[in-house]
Amino acid sequence: MIENITEVTQATVASEVLRLKNAGYRLVTMTCTEIDENDLDILYHFDKDLELVHLRMRQPKDRPVPSISGILFAALLVENELRDQFGVSFDGLILDFNRTLYLDAEVTEVPLVSNVKITKQ
């Protein structure tokens, strides 16, 4: 039921985001959903003149997500939010709160992922 979706991969997401930025699109937000025990679904929502377009990326939980905060500063908070909620890490995040944007440092549970706890290093 969502229109204007383009599938992207870890290798192509940055170039797609840059293309949208250069075309005058505004980053609305990102959405993450757990697909199964291995993968997450990440959606990037962009707007131009009230029309939404979306990028969709399947993301393995155990691999870092390429950060787009270097391209769009607006992604700074939402990438940190996903880090809190889903326990994923981001490569190149310009300000990493290290899972303490909302959560206390002692919290080891990952709120929106089933049966996963963070092991302190």
Place this chain on the structure above:
Amino acid sequence: MARTIIPFGPQHPVLPEPVHLKLVVEDEIVKEAVPALGYVHRGLEKLVQIRDYHQMIQIVERVCGICSCIHAKAYCQGIETLMGVEVPDRGRFLRVIWGELHRVHSHLLWLGLFADAFGFESVFQQFWKVREKIMDMMEATAGNRVIISVNVVGGTRYDLSPEQLRWILEGLVEVEQGVKALQKTMLEDYTVKARTVGVGVLTREQALELGAAGPTLRGSGVAQDMRQLGYSAYSDLDFEPVVETGGDSYSRSTVRFREVLQSIDLVRQAIARLPEGDTRVPVKGNPEGEVVVRVEQPRGELLYYIKANGTKFLDRCRIRTPTFANVPPLLAMVGGLELADVPVVVLSIDPCISCTER
């Protein structure tokens, strides 16, 4: 002088809710700001795992009290889209009436707080006095002053009688007069302008690149308002977004001031064109699929992403609130400010931290 870090918040006289900024200053000039959140995070999005999709209406209404009605409207709209439910025309118009009353009370609340932020306490009290009439309307029509719980999946829980509609129209005359009486002070007074004009400037380009929303975006000259999408009954009403081009605190304040009068006009239009009939349709079954919904909160664009699996529990209900979008623009606004201007500029985005952290 060496750089110094000044903590701003989480407790501060201008902040109704807790948020913390680490301000890096040289002399009295802010060089950069780093936000720290988490003081009112409640993990509401996780509750979809234990509350069914009807109960979630009460949950999303508590994301934020001030715009509770519009949170519920966005959520219900998403579920209705997934289930193919068509809200009766009267229900669509009633959603506009209560939604716009909510916007008026939110903007009047903010205008008062903003005046208080630069020490204009009499204006603060005047705006809140005018706002009381709107609170009376919500209490009389829905039983509560703030969390009015009028939206259900399929329409609205309550109807408005002809007597109530007449009473609302009479009350709006009083509200409009009260607001217009404050126009000269709020928009032309020397002391107000001295604290707001040219302060906290966000250019049109910055607003778009940093993802600004609502009056913050429109105060920088971008004519974008989600009501242009025509949801509820907005497609049947005359509506143009309010835009100012200064990009400063004064422009954001002016947008909200003008939007109060615009919302009064929208309520009048909706009442004048209110069709007869049911306010809701019965809804059976469970939603399935995924949907993105956007509506205009008082603070700006609100996005709901809902993913449903055909059971009564949703897979995901993701909420992106306008203040969350306006934090990166705020960090750009405060750079280069004098320390004394920071509270006024922070308040100029109408920050709602309960919304931001959920």
